[in-house]
Amino acid sequence: MITTSARAVFSPEGSFQLTTIERRDLKPHDVLIEIKYAGICHSDIHTARGDWGPVNYPLVPGHEIAGIVTQVGSEVTKYAVGDRVGVGCMVDSCRECVNCQRGEEQYCLSGNTGTYAAIDRYGQYTQGGYSTHIVVTEDFVVRIPDGMELDVAAPLLCAGITTYSPLRHWGAAPGKKIAVVGFGGLGHMAVKLAHAMGAEVTVLSQSLKKKEDGLRLGADHYYATSDPETFKKLAGSFDLIINTVSAKIDINAYLSLLALDGTLVNVGAPAEPLPVQVFSLIPQRRSFAGSMIGGIRETQEMLDFCAEHNIAPEIEVIAAKQIDEAWERVLASDVRYRFVIDIRTMENE
Ligand SMILES: [Zn+2]
């Protein structure tokens, strides 16, 4: 076993403690990654606090991982020591089912193996990126393009792919009108990516507080959803709406903003049901859909797209001892726009 330093929570309400965890010894297709940066995702908080069901403790969250390969298994062909690599929300899947065969491992019929809080094929409980090292099979590792810094690469592994995949699937392109609901970690990536794909981008945010940022980062329009006029003015206008909000919203009001054949895709995952009036869908042949991260091949495509178009998330780098504070700020929506932990500070008190 490989002993590695980590920051873990030991109960749903607990704060982070410095600890050590064990990583498996390298199997023939495994790579050992020295983690340099790990992004903080809202899902980390939901999972650690048991909002999405019970989990084991201690729990080390983190599924936006960027680092360097420091050791490879005997049969590894894709990576070599020194390569700059990333790991996102999953570290394995069955690799045999129809969805895995299509490269949509996130939708594996046996369920993908989460980067943390899951049981892997060796029966071990997975632990995430708030740690100094991780062992992952090479098939679930992506290459960080030359010229892309590791700190900004980290959030692309969840926030980036979660928004890139539905934009591609539903055809973001010149001539398409796309709205992004919520302007946080996911929302600001959706705006940058949709803009780079050539679409006309509108932000729908609760207030106009971040309007300047929105326009600077690629939005063409920015509206406050607290203003009822917004819904009148924009009725029937969008081909695609990406909803990044994880709280309950009046989904029918947002569906009314879709044009003929428009689709509203939820990537935010509120705990409560969102009641849909079927008459919000029928008259304009609208769809209400969901989307979850993206496959490994598409994650690599997203990283290459970001490198080519010079797209990086807006980040605030923090020390490991500041994770608790950062989580409180994420919950208070006080982050512009993603916290990234500098893993070199792991052991600093
Ligand atoms: Zn995430």
Ligand SMILES: [Zn+2]
């Ligand atoms: Zn599968």
